[in-house]
Amino acid sequence: MAKIINGKKIATEFCDSVRDRVSELKMRGISPRIALINASNDPASEIYVSKKEALAASVGIESDIYKFTKGTKEADIIELIEKLNNDEKVHAILLQSPLMEGLRFRELINHISPNKDVDGLTSVNQGRLFSGEPGLVPCTPLGVLHLIHSVHEKIAGLHAVVIGRSSIVGRPMTLLLLNANCTVTALHSYSRNLEEVCKTADILVSATGHPKIVGKNFIKPGATVIDVGITRVIEADGTRKIIGDVDFDEVSEIAGAITPVPNGVGPMTVAYLMYNTLKLACCY
Ligand code: NAD
Numbered sequence: 001m002a003k004i005i006n007g008k009k010i011a012t013e014f015c016d017s018v019r020d021r022v023s024e025l026k027m028r029g030i031s032p033r034i035a036l037i038n039a040s041n042d043p044a045s046e047i048y049v050s051k052k053e054a055l056a057a058s059v060g061i062e063s064d065i066y067k068f069t070k071g072t073k074e075a076d077i078i079e080l081i082e083k084l085n086n087d088e089k090v091h092a093i094l095l096q097s098p099l100m101e102g103l104r105f106r107e108l109i110n111h112i113s114p115n116k117d118v119d120g121l122t123s124v125n126q127g128r129l130f131s132g133e134p135g136l137v138p139c140t141p142l143g144v145l146h147l148i149h150s151v152h153e154k155i156a157g158l159h160a161v162v163i164g165r166s167s168i169v170g171r172p173m174t175l176l177l178l179n180a181n182c183t184v185t186a187l188h189s190y191s192r193n194l195e196e197v198c199k200t201a202d203i204l205v206s207a208t209g210h211p212k213i214v215g216k217n218f219i220k221p222g223a224t225v226i227d228v229g230i231t232r233v234i235e236a237d238g239t240r241k242i243i244g245d246v247d248f249d250e251v252s253e254i255a256g257a258i259t260p261v262p263n264g265v266g267p268m269t270v271a272y273l274m275y276n277t278l279k280l281a282c283c284y
Contacts, residue, residue, distance in 0.1 A: 004259075032092070033092070034062070038066065038068065084116070085116060092277040093116045151256070155182055161201035162187065163207060177205075226259050
């Protein structure tokens, strides 16, 4: 039976260390502050943004939510971003995705100053990650790497397989693991023989959003399996549930270590948002 990687507990401990560093920074007269821009009409975004606001408050980070409603134009958001870029009190800016219809994410994200780009999504920070230079790295893959290190002292030379190649999860995850000297295979919706390739992985990270796509036939015995996927479902009795990419029950029989959904990667993503805000407040 696999070791369960308790993302909630690891994130809580990590946030404790962030809180300590925030207080030290405040004693030096710097009060870390994040701007959370919500131009989404997805109800889940509302929940995510308020969770981020609550966690920020709990670690001593100031936050402001900027909510945009239907009919918002890209120019309105760009105007706000430019104001925030020039506001010395604001260290970090997050543009919550998905955006409402008619707004282009890549067009807007690149208006955020790379020095306030808390989720490492501007082309500048993505380029830095590509070339192995220091910069801001997306929070979810950073959180995943932390979870991997909780069960592996060394990962250099291990074969890591990443399913998914989005610019927010899969692609930066692939690069982070490559920069950590893993041998990395990137799989996506056009890849063939998924099962066969995954079965050679020492570390398997799945980020597709397809519930239970990863079954026991994908797993090398003893492998570490990290499930990033989140699919919201409503059961026949009306209860709401979150399902991951991995069939937890069958995979946990074979894997060496596995993250649950919920309480695996999710809490780490928000914890790293706090960490990146702190980093921007003290180092940029
Ligand atoms: P996305 O839709 O942008 O990308 C999905 C990727 O999966 C694509 O690159 C696609 O090629 C690949 N894919 C889709 N179907 C596939 C298949 N059958 N075989 C192989 N590859 C396939 O999504 P995303 O933003 O990268 O998010 C992925 C999942 O992770 C979603 O469920 C999302 O909700 C979740 N997520 C979780 C967190 C967290 O904190 N836990 C954070 C971000 C995203």
